[in-house]
Amino acid sequence: MKLLFIVLLAFLPSLIIAQQQNGKAGTNNAGLTLPSGFNAIIVADNIGKARHLAVTPQGDILVKLARLKDGKGIIRLRDTNGDGIMDSQTGFGNYGGTGIAIKNGYLYASSDQEVFRYKLNDKNEVIDPESPEKIITGLINRRQHESKSVTLDNEGNIYVNVGAYSNSCQVQDRRQGSPGRDGCPILDSAGGIWQFKASKLNQSYGDGARYATGLRNVVGLDWNQQDNALFVMQHGRDQLNMFPSLYDSKKSADLPAECMYMLKKGDNAGWPYIYYDPFLKKKILSPEYGGDGKKEGSSKYIDPAAAYPAHLAPNALLFYTGNLFPGKYKNGAFIAFHGSWNRAPEPQAGFFVVFQPFKDGKPYGDWEVFADGFSGSKEATETGRAQRRPCGLAQGPDGSLYVSDDNRGTIYKIAFSAR
Amino acid sequence: MKVFLFLILFVFSSLALYSQVRKPKAPAKASAGASSSLLKLSAGRGKVVYAVNCLPCHQADGGGVPNLNPPLIQTPYVTGDKTRLITIILKGLDKDIEINGDTYSNPMPPHDFLKDQEIADVLTYIRNAFGNKAGAVTAPEVKKLRK
Numbered sequence: 001m002k003l004l005f006i007v008l009l010a011f012l013p014s015l016i017i018a019q020q021q022n023g024k025a026g027t028n029n030a031g032l033t034l035p036s037g038f039n040a041i042i043v044a045d046n047i048g049k050a051r052h053l054a055v056t057p058q059g060d061i062l063v064k065l066a067r068l069k070d071g072k073g074i075i076r077l078r079d080t081n082g083d084g085i086m087d088s089q090t091g092f093g094n095y096g097g098t099g100i101a102i103k104n105g106y107l108y109a110s111s112d113q114e115v116f117r118y119k120l121n122d123k124n125e126v127i128d129p130e131s132p133e134k135i136i137t138g139l140i141n142r143r144q145h146e147s148k149s150v151t152l153d154n155e156g157n158i159y160v161n162v163g164a165y166s167n168s169c170q171v172q173d174r175r176q177g178s179p180g181r182d183g184c185p186i187l188d189s190a191g192g193i194w195q196f197k198a199s200k201l202n203q204s205y206g207d208g209a210r211y212a213t214g215l216r217n218v219v220g221l222d223w224n225q226q227d228n229a230l231f232v233m234q235h236g237r238d239q240l241n242m243f244p245s246l247y248d249s250k251k252s253a254d255l256p257a258e259c260m261y262m263l264k265k266g267d268n269a270g271w272p273y274i275y276y277d278p279f280l281k282k283k284i285l286s287p288e289y290g291g292d293g294k295k296e297g298s299s300k301y302i303d304p305a306a307a308y309p310a311h312l313a314p315n316a317l318l319f320y321t322g323n324l325f326p327g328k329y330k331n332g333a334f335i336a337f338h339g340s341w342n343r344a345p346e347p348q349a350g351f352f353v354v355f356q357p358f359k360d361g362k363p364y365g366d367w368e369v370f371a372d373g374f375s376g377s378k379e380a381t382e383t384g385r386a387q388r389r390p391c392g393l394a395q396g397p398d399g400s401l402y403v404s405d406d407n408r409g410t411i412y413k414i415a416f417s418a419r
Numbered sequence: 420m421k422v423f424l425f426l427i428l429f430v431f432s433s434l435a436l437y438s439q440v441r442k443p444k445a446p447a448k449a450s451a452g453a454s455s456s457l458l459k460l461s462a463g464r465g466k467v468v469y470a471v472n473c474l475p476c477h478q479a480d481g482g483g484v485p486n487l488n489p490p491l492i493q494t495p496y497v498t499g500d501k502t503r504l505i506t507i508i509l510k511g512l513d514k515d516i517e518i519n520g521d522t523y524s525n526p527m528p529p530h531d532f533l534k535d536q537e538i539a540d541v542l543t544y545i546r547n548a549f550g551n552k553a554g555a556v557t558a559p560e561v562k563k564l565r566k
Contacts (some may be wrong), residue, residue, distance in 0.1 A: 049486075066486070143515065143524045175511070175528035239475060341484040344475050384478060389485075407485060 030412060037326070037416055040371070043364060043402075044077050044086040044411040050404035051098040052149065052316065052392040053411070054107070056124035059084060059397055064109055066099040066147075067408060073097065076126075077411065084413065092129030098147035098219065099160070103198065108158060109191055110148040112141040115160060117198070125163045136160060136196050137325040138204040140189045144173075145217035151230070153223050158198040159230055160208075163217035164191035169235050169272035169290050176242045180288030184272050187213050191271055192264065193221070193232065205381070214268040215261070219338075220317035220393075227361035228264045228332055233314035233335060238342040243287045251293075253346035255407035256284070258314050260333070260356070260363065270301030278307040306363040312350035313338035315391045318357075324397025326415050327417055332358045334370065336390040336403060339381070347382035353390050353403060371414060374405060427480040432505040432528040458543060458555045465544025468537045472530060473545075481549035487525045493562050498546060505556065505564050508538050 029040040044061070048069035054062045061077040072091025073108030080088050099110035107118040107126055116132035135158070139148055145163025150310070152158050164186050165173075172178035184191070189205060192213035194273070196203045211230070220233040236259065241252035256275035274283040274297030283301055308314065316336035320329050332355060339351035353371040357364050375386035392404035400415040452470040474565070476488040483490035491497050496504060496518065513526035546553035 143513065144526060146524055172528060173526050176532060178528075241475065341478065341487065342475060344478055345470065383480065383481075384484065385482065 015018060028245050031376070032371050032412065032414075034371055034414065035359060037418070038371075038414055040412050040414045041084060041416060042410055043084065043413045044089070045409065047075050047077070047089065047409040047411065048094075049390065049406040050075075050409050050411060051147065051406055052100045053394045054102045055394045055396045055402060055406045056102060056120075057397050058124055060124065061394070061402060061411060062100055062102070062107060062109075063392070063404060063411065064097055066098065067096040068094065073111075074100070074129075082320050086411065092126065093132075099150035099390045101150050101152055103152040104376060106198070108135075108150055108152070108198070110136075110150055110160070112146040112148060113137070113139045115139075115148065115150060115158065115163060115196075124343075133201055135198065135201055136203050136208070139194075142163065145235070146189075147219055148219055151221050151223050152198055152228075153230070154225075154228070156198050157195050159221065159223075160189045160194050160196065161215075161218040161232070162192060162194055163219075163223060163235075164215075164271065166191075166272070167216075167239060168286055169231070170288055174239060174242075175276070178288075181205070181284060191215060191217075193218065193230065195265075196409040206360070210263070211265055212261075212263040212267040212269065214273075216271040219313075219315040220335060222317045222319050222333075224319050224361060225321065226319075226343055226358075227262065229361075231317060231319070231333070232261050232263060233270065233317050234259045234261065236272075236310060237271070237286070238311070240287065243341075246287055246291075246293045249345055254310050255345040256310055257304070257307035258310060258312050258337075260306040260308070260314075260317070260335075261302060262305045263302075267302050268300065269304075270297060273297055274301055274309060277303055278309075306356060306365065308335070308337075308354070311342045312341035313340060318393040318395060318401075320395060322395050324399025325401075327353065328357060331361075332356060332391050333363070334401060335367075336393050338389050338391055338406075338415075339375065339384065339386050341384055344384070348384040350382065351381055351386045351389055353401075371403065449476050454555075458547065460542040461540045463544075464537075465540035465542070466548070468533065468541040469544055469548075472533065473541065476525065476527070481545065483523070485525055486521070488527075489521070489523045490549075491551075492549045493551060494518050498551050500558055501542075501554075502564065503562060504546075505538065505544055505561050508533070508542065509561075509565060531565070532553055535559075535565070 021118045022189035030042045032040045049066035051061045063075045073095045074093035075091050078088040095111035097111040101108045115136035116125045118132045133404045142165035144165045147162045167174050167362040169181050169184040170178040193211045195211040196208040217235040218232040224231050236256040242245040257278035277284045285295040315338040318334045335354045337350040340348045351374045352369050354367050356367040357369040374388040377382040388405035389407045391406040394402045403412040426502045481491040511527045511529035538561045539556045539558045542556040
């Protein structure tokens with residue numbers, strides 16, 4: 001009996017490798033469904049709760065883990081023999097978190113309350129992994145919506161999401177019948193995007209600026225180079241079914257939209273007072289603040305740039321600037337939807353990567369599913385028991401698209417081969 | 420490759436056989452009777468309470484949501500001490516606690532708006548659903564802990 005087990009174990013690695021090579025040959029695309037001409041392989045697996053990731057011009061992949069694995073919170077993956085598979089893995093950083101980005105010779109990475117940066121050498125390798133500079137500290141982390149995603153502009157600023165530690169700013173969070181708090185005090189220190197200097201040490205709230213507010217929780221964000229503007233994806237509110245006379249379970253599953261916003265300094269997207277109804281195409285007053293499902297909220301809140309189905313949890317946003325993919329993808333947006341839970345008892349949805357076409361720096365035309373199949377099956381999607389959940393997106397130096405999964409710890413590479 | 424497949428097949432079929440042979444006979448329970456049918460009734464009502472109040476977060480299969488809402492499958496909170504369990508429903512829970520090795524970032528709101536009997540029913544249900552097996556919770560036990 002034991003012997004058989006050992007034999008089986010001995011074969012496992014070759015099975016995994018065989019699967020990866022299958023992907024490479026374009027036969028099963030590592031289990032993903034892609035538009036024709038695209039192919040996918042798994043370049044690394046089981047690396048931990050892989051949140052966001054960044055790729056250096058040399059092709060090293062740096063992945064931020066939500067929780068430490070073997071004491072490390074950042075994993076560096078490298079392909080040492082040029083076969084496309086990341087065969088070398090090292091780690092550093094003694095903190096879990098989500099955000100990671102490379103800009104102007106530095107690697108930026110966040111815990112759930114701080115942001116660090118590491119100087120890179122001329123090969124874009126971290127020079128001193130053990131002593132990063134702490135550039136931002138003291139950000140609020142009250143468990144819920146804790147991740148601090150980051151992106152940078154071209155003027156030396158870094159943008160950090162501070163999610164609201166609440167669903168809809170009720171007196172008692174998520175409790176049926178608890179009213180919304182007037183002048184929601186959470187917004188003073190959370191529920192928005194904060195702007196800091198990318199190169200100044202030990203900044204906290206007083207040193208930065210609240211760039212935009214009224215955003216419940218943003219995990220995916222990116223700087224749009226065409227517009228020279230910040231775009232974010234908001235996780236819309238949950239549990240409209242706390243008001244069963246206004247929202248039955250179907251309505252609660254389909255409302256509100258997950259919204260993409262283009263943000264200018266000072267913008268207010270309206271959380272917790274309003275939500276966006278994609279069917280009425282209106283900003284609707286939240287039921288905790290006197291809404292009835294139809295009354296519109298104040299027009300001082302900005303409109304979304306685009307709207308997506310409810311509760312799909314957009315965890316990454318990436319503007320594609322590469323030349324590998326066909327022309328229509330250039331400057332458009334990829335969005336990784338982590339997948340829903342608050343649609344229950346309706347079937348869950350998401351667990352895919354979407355492409356949103358852009359024209360002249362604005363969303364243009366309908367979004368489409370770009371990469372699907374992460375969950376493993378239709379049943380796994382509908383029950384929410386997904387095998388993998390797309391969470392991070394990054395563009396490789398050759399224009400390929402990398403996708404991270406924070407359930408199994410899988411990294412995919414999606415490429416295009418012209419026919 | 421073929422040899423390998425054969426090996427896998429062989430391993431699994433022999434494993435299946437092995438576990439069948441080893442399966443212990445379920446001991447015949449004598450005391451079942453009245454209390455077990457009361458439990459069934461309470462759990463049946465509890466299933467309805469669960470669908471409205473708990474399912475949105477803990478999901479239909481009780482499996483929860485990774486990193487956000489914990490599972491109710493074989494956790495010490497569900498099948499263990501009834502006082503602790505009832506208190507979670509009455510007062511809610513929002514702490515960094517490990518539940519079977521993982522932490523969950525959402526808060527659980529207080530459900531003190533449910534009646535004593537509804538709480539007893541829903542807890543009896545979760546203690547005997549999703550593969551759990553534990554004693555019933557009664558309305559007087561809930562009442563005692565309500566302030």
